[in-house]
Amino acid sequence: MGKPTGFMEYKREKTKEQPPLERILNWNEYASRLSDESLQTQGARCMDCATPFCHMGIEVRGAAAGCPIQNVIPEWNDLVYKGKWQEALQRLHMTNNFPEFTGRVCPAPCEGSCTLGINEPSVAIKSIERSIIDKGFENNWIVPRIPSHRTGKKIAIVGSGPAGLAAADQLNQKGHSVTVYERADRPGGLLMYGIPNMKLEKEVVERRVNLLQQEGIDFVLNTEVGVDITGEQLKNEYDAVILCVGAQKQRALHIEGSESEGVHLAMDYLTGVTQSLLDSKFKDGKALNVKGKDVIVIGGGDTGADCVATAIRQEARSVYQFGKHPELPKVRTDETPWPQDPNVYKLDYAYEEVAAVKGRDPREYCIQTKKIVKDKNGRVKELHTIQMEKVLGEDGFYYFKELPGTEKIWPAQYVFVAIGFEGVENKIADHFGVNLVRNRIQASIKDFATNVPGVFVAGDARRGQSLVVWAIKEGRAVAASVEEFLTTSVKA
Ligand SMILES: Cc1cc2nc3c(=O)[nH]c(=O)nc-3n(C[C@H](O)[C@H](O)[C@H](O)COP(=O)(O)OP(=O)(O)OC[C@H]3O[C@@H](n4cnc5c(N)ncnc54)[C@H](O)[C@@H]3O)c2cc1C
Ligand code: SF4
Structure with missing residues (x-):
């Protein structure tokens, strides 16, 4: 100890x-x-x-x-x-x-x-x-660990986020030949194009991917499985296929005016900024820039916080983040007793930054956007909101009640929608013919096998939008399951 x-x-x-x-x-x-x-x-x-x-x-x-x-x-x-x-x-x-x-x-x-x-x-x-x-x-203590033998078994992994990378690492170390297919121009999944550079510098992701390459893993970039190469090809060429395609289908906002110019899905904003930063340090002018504008982020979660931190770096005139839920308690409550991870108030990096610049936390709690109003050119001009109260119903469930008289109008030239993710993009599931449950590819944590023989799934694609640590866990677990499959199955 x-x-x-x-x-x-x-x-x-x-x-x-x-x-x-x-x-x-x-x-x-x-x-x-x-x-x-x-x-x-x-x-x-x-x-x-x-x-x-x-x-x-x-x-x-x-x-x-x-x-x-x-x-x-x-x-x-x-x-x-x-x-x-x-x-x-x-x-x-x-x-x-x-x-x-x-x-x-x-x-x-x-x-x-x-x-x-x-x-x-x-x-x-x-x-x-x-x-x-x-x-x-x-200290250069981490050096490539090149497997001493190759088994002759081949595995295709679709998606290079943390789940795909962890599965690739585990299986490569067992001596199997692993190829990772990625539709983006850089590997890493949301580690690369999702989590902003100020939280995770992209050299850190590239350093690990380089190491995995030196250890023998092949990365095929700019290649969308189902478009540039078919699932049939992968199933024929490889002994097993693992789908680590994430759960990046974003939830859209369906209110009046949400089609206005200037209203964007959060991930489009975040991805564009990181891509332009990496490609040209913003010289290509391709990133959406909110300098001098009023920005509202709809959605109180972490993706929304990353939009806030991005907007404040671009020198937005004002930044607010609207959340549906009330402010969290400052200390652990009976709802999350130890040893559960407590659900308590945190001053995330983004909020600290806005507070330092603007003198206030950007978060607005228990607020609902009723409509988005556009100007005569079709561009977002303002948001109309109402405050809500979270009340416990007689049925034991919480619900939200609008509070009359709390209507408010907020000026905005940019709105970023960060209200969550629905699950996997259907086209990849349809392409492989794998079953979905609540928009996630169906497989149990016993073997991570889908209904299609030889096709496995791990990470957000199976569990829904989650965390890097869970993706790594699933990547390791699916690798163990594929290892067992390879040693017990005979390919037709
Ligand atoms: C903005 C944002 C910030 C986040 N911040 C954090 C954080 O701070 N901490 C944390 O723990 N978690 C965070 N998360 C969650 C975390 O990033 C994910 O849970 C994790 O990356 C999931 O890993 P994955 O490998 O399952 O999928 P992903 O990382 O989503 O990777 C899936 C990959 O599959 C590729 N792909 C999809 N379809 C195809 C196809 N047909 N062909 C080829 N490639 C394909 C995609 O391009 C992508 O690269 C964040 C998520 C978002 C959106
Ligand atoms: S991965 Fe690290 S930080 Fe995350 S839960 Fe495990 S020990 Fe804690």
């Missing part, structure tokens, strides 16, 4: 963050790691609590508790405390293919389940994870 009395002696410290007013002037990652000395102190706070829930990755009353990939957190906390960084790295890689991604963008459910967190700020697990892997890359 760490230092027996560490949790009583040291305060929690997390990754260093560039001050909001400085970081909005650039598109670089705003968080950087602590000094080795501080990290050892943070590792010393782990109190060897005998039954560590942080690494369990279980469901408690239907909600996730602990790390979904079962990172052996207390072990590496101890190794970091003792300065044994390489051993910590080896332990970390045992369960996590890509700690450099989770160490940056994971919401860290592990910390919500930390025993110390019951009455003190939890151990800074995510910061420690990120530091172990970053130190590993800086």
Whole structure:
């Protein structure tokens, strides 16, 4: 364990963050790691609590508790405390293919389940994870692991997000020949074109993909399966096919005026900005630019927050984010008891930035957009809203009630719609003939097999829009299932 009395002696410290007013002037990652000395102190706070829930990755009353990939957190906390960084790295890689991604963008459910967190700020697990892997890359401890033999089995993976990359890594290390097909011009899925650069610099994604390539994985980019190459071709050429196509079908807004010019789906905005940043540092002028405009983001979730952070970097005149739900409580309530990940108020990076520039949090709670009004040129001009109250009905369900007299008009020249994702795009499911349940490709977590023999599914495509850590978990699990399939099946 760490230092027996560490949790009583040291305060929690997390990754260093560039001050909001400085970081909005650039598109670089705003968080950087602590000094080795501080990290050892943070590792010393782990109190060897005998039954560590942080690494369990279980469901408690239907909600996730602990790390979904079962990172052996207390072990590496101890190794970091003792300065044994390489051993910590080896332990970390045992369960996590890509700690450099989770160490940056994971919401860290592990910390919500930390025993110390019951009455003190939890151990800074995510910061420690990120530091172990970053130190590993800086010191060249991470080198290509080229498999010593090849089995002759071939696997096609469709989609290069974290699920596809994790599955590819696992199967390649078993000696199978893996080809990843990706329709975008760069690999990484939402790690590349989704999560903004200031949260996850794209060099970090490219560094890992380069390593996977050196280890023998082939990436075929700009190739949409079902359009540029058929599913039949893949099924004939490969021993197994894994669909890791994500759940990127965005939910559209169906209210009066939502067709107005200036109303965009959030992902179109975010993808365009990242693409232009990477291609030309914005010189190509292809990114949508909201400089000097009034921006409203409809949808109170994380994708909406990323739009807010993007708009504030582009120097929008005003930025608001409309959410349907009330503000979350500041402290854990009985609805999410320990060791569940608590559903509490957080000042996300984007909100901190708007607060620093505009002097207020951009979030508006319990608000419903009734209609979008356009000008004579068909461009969005204003949004009409009403406040709502969340009330508990006699049937035990919550519902939203409009509050008369709270109508308001908001000026806006740009509106970004971030009200969630419906599931997979139907055309890929139809193309392979796989069954869908609630817009997700159907497969159980027992074997990740679809109804089509030899075709498997993992990640958001199976579970719906989720988190990077769950995608990695599913990528690892589908690989284990495909491995079993390859060793027990005979191809016709
Ligand atoms: C804006 C945004 C921000 C997010 N931020 C976070 C965060 O901070 N932390 C976090 O943990 N999670 C975050 N998420 C969620 C996380 O990114 C996803 O859960 C995760 O990337 C899912 O991984 P995946 O591999 O299943 O699918 P994806 O990452 O969606 O990758 C699917 C890939 O399949 C490709 N593809 C689809 N169809 C085809 C086809 N027919 N042929 C070839 N290729 C195809 C797509 O182009 C894509 O590259 C965010 C999501 C969004 C939208
Ligand atoms: S992957 Fe996420 S949940 Fe797991 S240890 Fe890292 S930050 Fe915690």
